[in-house]
Amino acid sequence: VTRLPASIEKVVGALGKLPSIGPKTAQRLTFHLLKQPPDDARSLAAAIGALHEGVRLCETCHYFAENERCDVCNDPRRDLSEVCVVEDALNVLGLERTGAYHGLYHVLGGALSPLKDRGPDDLQIESLMRRLRDGAFREVILATNPTVEGEATAVYLARLIGPLGIRTSRLAQGLPAGGDLEYTDALTLQRAFEGRRNYDLEP
Ligand SMILES: [Zn+2]
Numbered sequence: 001v002t003r004l005p006a007s008i009e010k011v012v013g014a015l016g017k018l019p020s021i022g023p024k025t026a027q028r029l030t031f032h033l034l035k036q037p038p039d040d041a042r043s044l045a046a047a048i049g050a051l052h053e054g055v056r057l058c059e060t061c062h063y064f065a066e067n068e069r070c071d072v073c074n075d076p077r078r079d080l081s082e083v084c085v086v087e088d089a090l091n092v093l094g095l096e097r098t099g100a101y102h103g104l105y106h107v108l109g110g111a112l113s114p115l116k117d118r119g120p121d122d123l124q125i126e127s128l129m130r131r132l133r134d135g136a137f138r139e140v141i142l143a144t145n146p147t148v149e150g151e152a153t154a155v156y157l158a159r160l161i162g163p164l165g166i167r168t169s170r171l172a173q174g175l176p177a178g179g180d181l182e183y184t185d186a187l188t189l190q191r192a193f194e195g196r197r198n199y200d201l202e203p
Pocket of ligand 1: 062071
């Protein structure tokens with residue numbers, strides 16, 4: 001078996017650790033970079049190298065930010081009476097793409113999961129409750145994923161929020177059950193958003 005030079009193997013190995021990139025794709029990407037001008041590879045490496053320094057999480061909603069607060073929280077045109085609760089920062093991106101929502105967000109950082117030993121203290125739930133108590137919110141849209149864990153998280157949050165007297169809603173059916181908002185197309189997401197229903201549980 002012919003071995004590749006170590007500098008190629010190193011890049012193939014690093015790319016192969018990324019999600020949804022298998023060894024073959026990693027090789028193809030590496031060979032592609034080799035064929036391009038060296039500056040392309042250098043600027044890619046520089047951008048990746050600077051990634052962590054340039055990004056932090058918004059102190060208010062925990063979405064990606066470059067300063068203390070993210071672009072959404074800083075935008076004076078956003079509707080301060082609505083907050084949409086999502087599991088991951090990527091979900092914010094998907095919902096923004098629909099153009100159907102103009103309120104604020106709150107990124108939990110995952111969903112409740114006994115299997116993964118992830119409880120309420122591991123998610124950004126305390127900061128959500130603080131925001132709800134201090135703010136002037138009229139509606140909390142529970143946009144956790146339509147999975148068992150996402151549903152359990154929505155129920156948990158609806159129970160917590162109920163006593164505050166703020167309306168809770170959940171995205172409409174029609175999202176693929178067991179799916180992930182991250183992989184839902186913009187139109188389906190927009191429809192689910194517009195058809196959201198009340199989620200006020202019995203105490
Ligand atoms: Zn924010």
